[in-house]
Amino acid sequence: MTSHVLHRQLKTPMPTLAGGQGVFLTDTDGKRYLDGSGGAAVSCLGHGHPRIINAVKNQIENAAYAHSSFFTNAPAEELAEWLSMRAPDGFGAVSFLAGGSEAMEAALKFARQVHLERGQPARTRIIARQQSYHGSTLGGLSVGGHKARREKYEDMLSSAMSHIEPCYAYRYQQEGETDEAYGKRAAAALEAEIQRLGPETVAAFVAETVVGSTLGAVTAAPGYFTEVRRICDQHGILLILDEVMCGMGRTGALFACSQEDVVPDMIACAKGLGAGYQPIGALLVRSELAEAVRTGTGAVENGHTYMAHATACAGALEVQKVIEDDNLLPQVSARGDYLTTLLTDRFAQHPHVGDVRGRGLFIAVEFVSDRSTKEPFAPELNMASRLKAKTFQNGLLTYPANGTVDGTRGDHVLLAPAFIIGEDELDMLADRLDESVRQVIDDIL
Numbered sequence: 001m002t003s004h005v006l007h008r009q010l011k012t013p014m015p016t017l018a019g020g021q022g023v024f025l026t027d028t029d030g031k032r033y034l035d036g037s038g039g040a041a042v043s044c045l046g047h048g049h050p051r052i053i054n055a056v057k058n059q060i061e062n063a064a065y066a067h068s069s070f071f072t073n074a075p076a077e078e079l080a081e082w083l084s085m086r087a088p089d090g091f092g093a094v095s096f097l098a099g100g101s102e103a104m105e106a107a108l109k110f111a112r113q114v115h116l117e118r119g120q121p122a123r124t125r126i127i128a129r130q131q132s133y134h135g136s137t138l139g140g141l142s143v144g145g146h147k148a149r150r151e152k153y154e155d156m157l158s159s160a161m162s163h164i165e166p167c168y169a170y171r172y173q174q175e176g177e178t179d180e181a182y183g184k185r186a187a188a189a190l191e192a193e194i195q196r197l198g199p200e201t202v203a204a205f206v207a208e209t210v211v212g213s214t215l216g217a218v219t220a221a222p223g224y225f226t227e228v229r230r231i232c233d234q235h236g237i238l239l240i241l242d243e244v245m246c247g248m249g250r251t252g253a254l255f256a257c258s259q260e261d262v263v264p265d266m267i268a269c270a271k272g273l274g275a276g277y278q279p280i281g282a283l284l285v286r287s288e289l290a291e292a293v294r295t296g297t298g299a300v301e302n303g304h305t306y307m308a309h310a311t312a313c314a315g316a317l318e319v320q321k322v323i324e325d326d327n328l329l330p331q332v333s334a335r336g337d338y339l340t341t342l343l344t345d346r347f348a349q350h351p352h353v354g355d356v357r358g359r360g361l362f363i364a365v366e367f368v369s370d371r372s373t374k375e376p377f378a379p380e381l382n383m384a385s386r387l388k389a390k391t392f393q394n395g396l397l398t399y400p401a402n403g404t405v406d407g408t409r410g411d412h413v414l415l416a417p418a419f420i421i422g423e424d425e426l427d428m429l430a431d432r433l434d435e436s437v438r439q440v441i442d443d444i445l
Contacts, residue, residue, distance in 0.1 A: 020047030023418050023425055025397070033392070036429045037399035041212065041245045041362065041416035044272040045322060052277045055318035059311045068307045075313035082320055083284060086254055088263040092287035096280060096313055098306040100244030100270035101135030103281035104206075106302050107240045107266050108139055111204040114238065114289050117296035123203040123236075127193050129166045131407065133214045134206060134242050143206050146214045147407025162197065164189040166211065167220045170355045170366065171374070171405065183221030187228050194235055204238040204265075205231075209256040212245035213401055216364030216412035217357055225262040238289075239264040244281065245362075248272030249323055249419060252333035252360035259359070265289060275319045278312035328419040336360040338423055339415065342430035352377075352441055361419065365433075366404060366412040376410040377444070379403075383411035386440045396432040 007014065015027035023046050025033045038044060045052065059075060066073065080094040095110075097103045108126060115123040128134065130145040141150050142158040145166075150157060165172060167186040169179070177185070194202055205228065211218040232239045241264040246256045248269050253259050255267060266289070270281030293300060306312070323329065340356065340363060347353040347365055354368040369377045377383045384400035391398045391413075404410030417429065 022046045022048065023421050031395065033395050033397050034425060034428055034432065035397045036391075036415050036417050036433070037397055038271075038416045038418055039276060039397075040271065040399060041250060041414070042271045042276040044249060044419050045275045045319060046418040046420050049275075049277075049322065051322055052275065052315055052318050056277055056311055056315045059314035062310075064311050065306075065309055067305070069303075073308065073310040073313065075310050075317055076308040079313045079317040079320070082317060083282065087267065087284055088255060088258060090263060090286045090288070091267070091284050093285040093290035095283045095285070095300070095302070096308045097270075097282065097304055098279050098309070098312075099281045100242075100268065101137045101140050101281075102304055103244060103268040103270055103283045104135045104143070104242060105137055105139045106283045107206075107242075107268050108143060108204070109302050110266065110283065110285065110289070110293075110300070111238045111240060113301055114292050115203050117292045120200075120236075122200050124160050125197050125202045126161050126204050126206060127190065127197070127202060128161060128163050128206040130163045131166045131168065131214045131404075132163075132206075132208055132211065132242075134208075135244075144214075145407075146403060148403045149214075149407075162193060164193050166215065166218070167224045168211075168215060168218050169221055170218075170357070173221070179222050183224035184227055186221060187224050187231065190228055191231050194231070194237070199235040199237075202235065202237050204240050206240045206242060208242045208244075208246060209260060210246035210251055210359060210362060212362075213399065213414060214407075215404060216366060216401065216414050217359070217362045218364075219357070219359050220260060225257070225260040229262050229264075238266065240266045240268070242268050244268050244270045245416075248320075249329050249332055250360055250362045250416060252329055252336060254323075254329065256359075273319070274312060274316040277319065278309070278315040279306075280309065280312040280316050323419065332360045332419050335417075335419075335421060335423070335426065336363065339363055339417075339426050339430070342426060343433075346430060346434045347437075350437075352437075358415075361421070362414075362416050364412045364414045365437075366410070367437075376405050379409055381444045383440065383444065384413070386443065387411070387413055387436060390436040390440050391433060394432045394436050396429060396436065398433065 018028045128143045132145040134140045134144045142161045145163040173182040267284040274280040355366040384402040388400045399414040404412045
């Protein structure tokens with residue numbers, strides 16, 4: 001049957017989803033898949049959770065939606081308070097959007113508005129990092145630094161954005177350089193770019209606290225973000241952390257930045273916020289920034305139809321309550337350690353694996369053609385695409401990506417299973433991934 005859906009891939013037919021329960025999904029042919037990536041690090045509580053379903057159902061029966069220019073609603077108010085009380089010190093304002101791309105757009109626009117409200121109209125430049133991803137809108141692609149994802153739209157992207165090297169120890173740390181020294185050197189690239197642009201022109205620095213889809217669960221070197229914070233403070237620049245993928249418990253803390261001992265000015269989150277039960281994203285803003293707008297124009301210049309959507313907020317609030325009630329954050333850390341050990345046992349000495357890395361249940365494996373030189377596989381071999389197809393065939397959902405090294409070369413697979421996953425299911429994940437990697441390597445060599 002011909003599909004009238006404009007799917008992501010138009011040449012490859014897909015099976016139809018029939019249902020899901022726990023960490024498994026089933027298609028209409030009865031095939032069962034272990035969800036090893038939570039979709040795109042979304043389904044942190046798995047599928048079919050009764051508390052979330054009831055919360056969404058109850059809100060729909062009450063009032064599913066009202067436009068945010070007319071009403072506030074109780075779920076949005078309660079969720080905003082819940083997040084503010086658990087965010088780093090100083091956060092007291094939250095905007096709810098329909099997803100991560102909208103949250104990042106809101107962050108960029110709000111940064112500009114804050115500087116205007118403060119009488120600094122020259123601050124128009126945004127600095128981000130190469131090999132980053134901040135959403136699929138034109139604004140998100142502009143601030144993102146992944147060559148292949150930008151390529152088709154390059155002529156339409158904003159020239160207000162510039163990019164520095166990522167903090168990516170596996171590729172950039174020098175021989176004999178300590179972790180701390182590398183972190184400081186990586187942060188120095190920000191200072192250099194600020195000076196090149198002129199400090200008075202820079203509005204914000206944007207970074208993923210733990211880099212997700214483009215690099216694959218890359219954590220920052222020790223001290224990197226504290227040095228970045230110091231540099232931003234020195235020049236009056238806002239620090240925006242993108243935790244759309246890595247936040248909301250994925251790394252073992254509700255906010256990944258708390259593990260870096262840094263307090264940003266804004267935090268964007270999504271994915272694990274609502275666990276996929278409803279589309280939702282959020283932008284958390286420090287109270288002093290919200291106050292600058294409140295005492296100035298008094299109007300946030302950013303509007304979307306589904307802002308503060310009552311049903312989405314009700315579902316997300318229950319997701320967060322389940323995570324806290326069931327004490328799942330320590331479990332994320334413990335299960336993450338278990339999965340890391342499984343992957344290290346299988347791949348640490350593998351001739352075509354360069355790195356196993358991550359934090360919590362946010363783990364990646366980077367593949368190389370030569371372990372000693374770190375040379376990636378040739379792009380035309382399509383290692384990541386082959387691996388995605390092979391793991392799918394073997395009943396495992398993963399999140400492979402190519403262009404890891406420079407936007408064109410390099411391959412990794414990202415794993416982000418649900419917080420509720422058990423050790424037996426992690427054993428299954430590791431076994432199926434191991435089998436799939438072996439089959440793909442055999443095919444391409």
